[in-house]
Amino acid sequence: MDTTDGLASLQPTDPDGATVQYVFRVEIRLEPDAxxxxxxxxxxxxxxxxxxxxxxxxxxxFFWDTLWRGELADEPHFRRLVEDELGCPVISASFSELRTDEAYLDSLKAEIADDLALFNADSVSEVLTKYLGSSIRVT
Known part of the structure; x- marks a missing residue:
C-alpha cells in the first residue's frame, strides 16, 4: 500500500508546468514584522x-491518503501543514478539484480497478465518487 508523508509532498507547482494537479483554495493572512x-x-x-x-x-x-482520510479530514491540521509549507498564516484551506486530462483519468481508473478491495468498493465509479465526489475536472 502506498502512503504519503502528509504535506511533505504538497509543494506549490506552476499550474502551467503540470498537466494533472490537485487544486486547493487557500486564504492567507499577511502579518508584516516591522x-x-x-x-x-x-x-x-x-x-x-x-x-x-x-x-x-x-x-x-494522495486522493485516498490525504484528501479523504488524512490531513484534509482535519481542516485545522491541514491549515497548519499549509502554513508550514507556505511560511505564512493560513485562515482556511480546502480541496477544490483534481484537474486532469482524459489519459490520466483512464490510467487512474485502470489502477483503481486493479485493487477495488483496497478502497472497499464494488466499482471504479464508486471509488471516484466516494473519494473525489464531483471534484474531477477533465481539461
Missing part, C-alpha cells in the same frame, strides 16, 4: 497546486 507597517487588505485567497503522481507510482494514492 512596526508601523500593515497591509490592506491583510488577507487574500489564492490557489495552491500539487502535481498529481502517476497512477501506480509512489504518491498516487
Amino acid at each position: 512596526d508601523g507597517l500593515w497591509t490592506d487588505p491583510d488577507r487574500f485567497e489564492t490557489t495552491l497546486y500539487r502535481t498529481a503522481d502517476d497512477p501506480g507510482k509512489s504518491g498516487w494514492l
Whole structure:
C-alpha cells in the first residue's frame, strides 16, 4: 500500500508546468514584522497546486491518503501543514478539484480497478465518487 508523508509532498507547482494537479483554495493572512507597517487588505485567497503522481507510482494514492482520510479530514491540521509549507498564516484551506486530462483519468481508473478491495468498493465509479465526489475536472 502506498502512503504519503502528509504535506511533505504538497509543494506549490506552476499550474502551467503540470498537466494533472490537485487544486486547493487557500486564504492567507499577511502579518508584516516591522512596526508601523500593515497591509490592506491583510488577507487574500489564492490557489495552491500539487502535481498529481502517476497512477501506480509512489504518491498516487494522495486522493485516498490525504484528501479523504488524512490531513484534509482535519481542516485545522491541514491549515497548519499549509502554513508550514507556505511560511505564512493560513485562515482556511480546502480541496477544490483534481484537474486532469482524459489519459490520466483512464490510467487512474485502470489502477483503481486493479485493487477495488483496497478502497472497499464494488466499482471504479464508486471509488471516484466516494473519494473525489464531483471534484474531477477533465481539461
